[in-house]
Amino acid sequence: MSEAVTFWYGCNVLRHGDIIHACLDILRAIGYEPSPVGGPDYCCGTVKDANQVTAGGMATRTVGKLNSKGNRVVAWCPSCHSHMHDFMEKGNDRQFDMTYLVELLHANRRKLLPLLRNRVEMAVMLHKHVGFNELVPVNRMVPELLELIPGVKVVDGGYIAPGYMCASFAGLPKALEDMHNHTVRSAKACGADAVVTTFHQCFREMVGLDAAGAIPVYNYIQLFAQSMGLPYEDEYKAWKKSPEAAKEMIGAERIARVGIEFYERAVLPELKKRPNLR
Amino acid sequence: MSGKPLIGQRLKEFQQTEVQRILGACTQCGKCHEVCPMAQYSKTPSQDSKSTVHGVLSVLKGEKGTPEALGWIGVCTRSGVCVPACPENVDPKMMMRLARMTALGGRGLPKQIDVKEDRDYFDRVRAFAKLQLTDDELKEWT
Numbered sequence: 001m002s003e004a005v006t007f008w009y010g011c012n013v014l015r016h017g018d019i020i021h022a023c024l025d026i027l028r029a030i031g032y033e034p035s036p037v038g039g040p041d042y043c044c045g046t047v048k049d050a051n052q053v054t055a056g057g058m059a060t061r062t063v064g065k066l067n068s069k070g071n072r073v074v075a076w077c078p079s080c081h082s083h084m085h086d087f088m089e090k091g092n093d094r095q096f097d098m099t100y101l102v103e104l105l106h107a108n109r110r111k112l113l114p115l116l117r118n119r120v121e122m123a124v125m126l127h128k129h130v131g132f133n134e135l136v137p138v139n140r141m142v143p144e145l146l147e148l149i150p151g152v153k154v155v156d157g158g159y160i161a162p163g164y165m166c167a168s169f170a171g172l173p174k175a176l177e178d179m180h181n182h183t184v185r186s187a188k189a190c191g192a193d194a195v196v197t198t199f200h201q202c203f204r205e206m207v208g209l210d211a212a213g214a215i216p217v218y219n220y221i222q223l224f225a226q227s228m229g230l231p232y233e234d235e236y237k238a239w240k241k242s243p244e245a246a247k248e249m250i251g252a253e254r255i256a257r258v259g260i261e262f263y264e265r266a267v268l269p270e271l272k273k274r275p276n277l278r
Numbered sequence: 279m280s281g282k283p284l285i286g287q288r289l290k291e292f293q294q295t296e297v298q299r300i301l302g303a304c305t306q307c308g309k310c311h312e313v314c315p316m317a318q319y320s321k322t323p324s325q326d327s328k329s330t331v332h333g334v335l336s337v338l339k340g341e342k343g344t345p346e347a348l349g350w351i352g353v354c355t356r357s358g359v360c361v362p363a364c365p366e367n368v369d370p371k372m373m374m375r376l377a378r379m380t381a382l383g384g385r386g387l388p389k390q391i392d393v394k395e396d397r398d399y400f401d402r403v404r405a406f407a408k409l410q411l412t413d414d415e416l417k418e419w420t
Contacts, residue, residue: 011403017410039407039420040400047399050382052293056286086372091289131358162315163355171394172353175319235410250409258405266398267405
């Protein structure tokens, strides 16, 4: 019998529909019945450090909604997961068990193994951070998961980035530039064909290296999807690689859903952004 | 008056309790600042870790922080390297997070540092969702 779980994916992973869809298929394939929830209406409030009244309201609202689901929560986003642990559950009655997706997949390696049918011939370096690893040992677990994929070889360039994930570097351009450059140098030094991220926020930052032609970048879920033969296309990377053609790739119908003015002002600049490589 | 607790009141009380715990436990030895991998990116780098931590505690007390303390608070990215370095189990990561909330004006005290607000943050998330999910998925999941 499958276990019903609430898959709390967060906010910013909505840039990567392929990752959300693949997570849901993977969860179903290993015996879970996931109900996905996320977006601003399920925000953890971690982005509101400058307004704790709002952050407190968001935390209460989201814990209440997750309580009402009555199932174990499987979190995708490291910010949401750590904010629940550090703050949300301290100010609200959490009535559900909570697991981080990497932990759940790691505990289900035996079920995952036979599903990984396609070879993915690639030497990969995991893009690691220090902070979140203390809460969930992702720097050990994700390489162990990746090594289940036939053809994947995990190599280690010895670089661990500061911060708990890349999004925390948004306002720190020099630190971000150093991280991009250290990542590329480490990956080349250890013979990696690609950089693999654990978190979507890191994928969003690191995929700029791919777009700039420095090194291919994937999220670990995308390699699982490839090996399982899941059909999802990484549209975000395609748009990021060709921002001038993105409007055409997205198509008029979808552009109309967000409005051309908003697309050009707030979406396109993100797609055009490139790392400063030395 | 309904007697119903204000939304966010318990979170506020938790934060206040943590501030008092940290103020009581920290000996200002400066080890957390010494090991911080982000301190080098501060706009006002400091060679004096003890006085920098003293400045952080001032922020937590609601007092004006030193430029060195505010510079360090501004570059904290929650690396957590400070946590095992602390000989008093203060949890400097929590100390810096609360100091950041305070310095940003988030806890009701005067703002001491500025962070560029991304006014499009949630609208951009919604826009990408509209580009990537179906109408049914948007309705049921978000």
